[in-house]
Amino acid sequence: MTRRVAIVGYGCLKIGKYGADVSENEMAIKAIKLALEDAGISRGDVDGLITTPNYLLTLGLQLSVISEHLRVTPRVAAEISCGGIAGGLALKHAINEIMLGYADVVVCYGSVKESIRFKNIAMIEPGMGLEIYDPTVQPYAVAGVIWAYACSGRRYMYEYGATEEHFAVACVRDRDNARHNNWAAFTTPITVDDVLKSPVMCSPLKLLDCSAARDGAAAIILSSEEKAREITDTPIYVAGVGEHHDSSSFIPTDGCDKSITTFVATREAAQRALRMAKISVDDVDVAELYAPFSPQELMLPEDIGWFKKGEMVRAIMDGSTEIGGKIPINTDGGLLSRGHPAMVTPLYETISIVRQLRGEAGKVQVDGAGIGLVHCEGGMLNNCMVFIFKRGD
Amino acid sequence: MSWPEIVYLQPKITGLTSKFWEGLKNRKLLASKCNDCGERFFPPRGLCPKCLSENIGWVELSGKGRLHSWTEVHYLTPKPYMLGVIDLAEGIGRMVSRIEAKQEELEMDMPMRIDFIDVSDKLTLFIWKPDKLPRP
Ligand SMILES: [Zn+2]
Numbered sequence: 268m269t270r271r272v273a274i275v276g277y278g279c280l281k282i283g284k285y286g287a288d289v290s291e292n293e294m295a296i297k298a299i300k301l302a303l304e305d306a307g308i309s310r311g312d313v314d315g316l317i318t319t320p321n322y323l324l325t326l327g328l329q330l331s332v333i334s335e336h337l338r339v340t341p342r343v344a345a346e347i348s349c350g351g352i353a354g355g356l357a358l359k360h361a362i363n364e365i366m367l368g369y370a371d372v373v374v375c376y377g378s379v380k381e382s383i384r385f386k387n388i389a390m391i392e393p394g395m396g397l398e399i400y401d402p403t404v405q406p407y408a409v410a411g412v413i414w415a416y417a418c419s420g421r422r423y424m425y426e427y428g429a430t431e432e433h434f435a436v437a438c439v440r441d442r443d444n445a446r447h448n449n450w451a452a453f454t455t456p457i458t459v460d461d462v463l464k465s466p467v468m469c470s471p472l473k474l475l476d477c478s479a480a481r482d483g484a485a486a487i488i489l490s491s492e493e494k495a496r497e498i499t500d501t502p503i504y505v506a507g508v509g510e511h512h513d514s515s516s517f518i519p520t521d522g523c524d525k526s527i528t529t530f531v532a533t534r535e536a537a538q539r540a541l542r543m544a545k546i547s548v549d550d551v552d553v554a555e556l557y558a559p560f561s562p563q564e565l566m567l568p569e570d571i572g573w574f575k576k577g578e579m580v581r582a583i584m585d586g587s588t589e590i591g592g593k594i595p596i597n598t599d600g601g602l603l604s605r606g607h608p609a610m611v612t613p614l615y616e617t618i619s620i621v622r623q624l625r626g627e628a629g630k631v632q633v634d635g636a637g638i639g640l641v642h643c644e645g646g647m648l649n650n651c652m653v654f655i656f657k658r659g660d
Numbered sequence: 661m662s663w664p665e666i667v668y669l670q671p672k673i674t675g676l677t678s679k680f681w682e683g684l685k686n687r688k689l690l691a692s693k694c695n696d697c698g699e700r701f702f703p704p705r706g707l708c709p710k711c712l713s714e715n716i717g718w719v720e721l722s723g724k725g726r727l728h729s730w731t732e733v734h735y736l737t738p739k740p741y742m743l744g745v746i747d748l749a750e751g752i753g754r755m756v757s758r759i760e761a762k763q764e765e766l767e768m769d770m771p772m773r774i775d776f777i778d779v780s781d782k783l784t785l786f787i788w789k790p791d792k793l794p795r796p
Contacts, residue, residue: 397669403680403703404756405671406785407743410735414743414756417731425729425768469743470732470763520703520754523747527729 272365273495273502273659275372276306277618279485282452282606284382291321292332294484295378299337302374302486306498313488315343315373317361319353319610321380333376343370350645351557353377354613355510355652361489362505371491377611378484399646401520410469413477413560415517415647417469420562423528424471427577429565431471435462436583437564438475438603444590445600447630450615452481452606462561476561476603483608485615495659501625506546506638507655509539517647532651533570533642540653541572546638548572551655553595553623553633554640555616559602567642568596571653590633598623598631613643617654624658667737668758668779676706679718684784687776689721691752702753723774724749724791732763746772746788760789 278301280294295318303310316330316339327346334341343364347356354377361373397405399412408414423429439459445451457475465474495502511532519525541548548571556571558564565579573594574582582588588596599605599619602612620639622628628636641654673681683690693700694708695715702721707714730744742759744766759766760775773791778784 398672400756401703402671402673402677406668407741407758408756409667409669409737410733413735414731414733418729418743418745421731422729422768466734467732467740468735470734472731518745518754518756520756521701521709523728523751523754527745 269366270368271492272362272489272505273492274487274505274617274621274656275490275495275498275502276302276308276488277486277621278302278305279450279615279618280483281450282481282483282608282615285380285482291378291380291484292329292336294482295333295376295486296336298378298484298486299374299376302488306488308372308488308498310337310339312372313339313374314341315361315364315370316341317344317357317373317375318346319357319377320346320348321378321610341370343373350650351609351612352643352645352650352652353610355641355643355654358487358489358613358617358654359508359510359652362508365489365491371494373489374486375489375614376484376486377608377614379608379610380482381480381608381610382482400517404517404520412517412647413469413472416560416563417472418518419527419566419647420471420560423562423566426528427580429562429580431463432459433565433580433583434471434476434561435459437561438462440583440589441564441597441601441604444598444631445604448599448605451600451604452479453600453604472560472562478559478602478607481606481608483606483611483615485611485618487614487617502659503621503624504657504659505654506657507540507542507544507653509536509541509543509653510651511535511539512650515649517649528566529576530566530570530648530651533567533644533648533653534572536651536653537571537642540640540655544655544657546655551594551638551640552636553598553620555599555601555619555642556596557602557612557616557643559607561603563648564596564601564603568594571640571642590631595633598628598633613641613652616641616643617656620656624656667739667741668785670783674706676716677704680704681783683718683720684776684786689723689774689786690718691721691750693717693719700750700752702748702755722749725755725772725774725788726769727759727766727772728754729768730759730766742766744772744788755786755788757786757788760787765790
């Protein structure tokens with residue numbers, strides 16, 4: 268790395284349904300204001316502004332509205348799109364621009380009202396967004412993306428002996444954690460039985476196995492190491508970034524050899540990030556994983572490397588991924604209970620890890636957390652990123 | 661067969677791959693074959709994924725395969741239906757298709773065969789069903 272990069276501030280709104288009274292841009296400004304206050308810096312210090320798409324059909328020009336509203340004049344500005352991984356790519360672009368010396372202090376934000384357009388991350392109208400699939404997949408892909416994740420879950424049950432109860436335990440773990448997260452959308456306690464009895468969406472997935480599209484806005488401030496030392500006593504350094512795109516889209520259809528229960532892109536991205544950070548996977552103290560549906564809560568910790576394939580069937584039951592266990596996962600509630608404003612979710616995940624590494628996580632604090640991992644994805648995990656963050660010494 | 665209550669969406673058919681859809685009308689499952697490098701591939705595409713040639717021909721497949729996974733779709737549909745992932749017998753690709761079977765009849769990796777449905781005068785779709793072997 269030419270220059271080390273640190274996270275020096277964050278701000279976010281509670282995830283939920285915001286309605287017509289507040290615009291996506293106003294939500295963005297609110298989140299950025301909170302982040303500036305957290306960092307204790309002024310708008311004049313900001314020389315980069317990077318965001319993810321919202322759905323205002325502004326041709327990527329929302330940044331111009333935001334920069335005028337904030338009265339900032341960034342040297343670096345971009346809106347970055349690539350499915351659900353957009354928030355991760357926005358962070359990576361910020362990191363790169365700071366590393367290369369194009370900017371010193373960058374605000375990375377996202378703001379979306381996804382609850383209006385989506386329901387349970389299925390498109391709300393049959394056929395909406397159908398172009399994401401190959402034409403041969405289109406005729407029967409009526410139910411958004413849930414069917415693909417459901418087929419992945421069903422195959423995992425067959426290959427590794429998982430049951431719907433195992434998936435439900437992951438939902439309950441996430442909900443128990445979300446209860447202590449001030450910005451989670453879903454905090455009412457649930458039981459395994461509640462999950463099993465919730466309405467079937469695409470078998471074996473029921474309503475509570477699915478993340479729900481919600482509105483949210485979050486901002487993260489990154490800076491060079493030099494600036495970070497001026498700004499904060501608790502800089503959170505970027506130690507590793509890994510990215511990988513498999514040659515596939517949703518269910519891999521080009522050939523019959525690719526697994527739908529293990530995700531090459533997650534494995535490769537994790538290995539790259541760990542290599543760059545010069546650590547082993549067991550050095551990680553706490554992790555946020557991008558699992559839009561409960562079966563993937565079992566697959567991803569295996570693909571990242573904490574467990575062998577199939578071991579999560581046991582590990583989800585014995586507390587290995589809970590606070591105090593081998594690797595605490597989704598201590599803020601994950602996508603399933605935090606709520607899933609997809610274009611902002613990777614930023615919420617990162618905020619969760621920053622709070623853990625600063626020791627601010629309250630009732631869900633992992634004792635002595637020094638290294639955290641964030642995973643995010645696009646498609647059906649065809650495209651993945653992994654970040655390693657480290658508390659400053 | 662006809663199935664008036666079938667739930668389907670109009671696929672986005674382009675000129676380069678329209679032969680695949682014409683094939684369905686004629687009760688044939690077609691895959692693409694590159695006339696330059698010989699690669700057989702599925703899904704059908706206008707350019708060869710191996711050599712990017714646009715000189716693409718067509719070959720008929722057996723219409724047999726194996727069930728890689730499935731789900732019963734209850735969401736955004738007036739009536740639940742089975743959706744499956746089929747590994748084509750030729751090993752060159754997978755299809756995502758409606759399955760004509762009850763959930764309890766399905767098993768992982770079971771043999772499947774294709775059937776065809778005329779959903780309108782202009783469009784014929786595929787549907788897969790368990791390929792029950794005659795008992796010896
Ligand atoms: Zn070719």
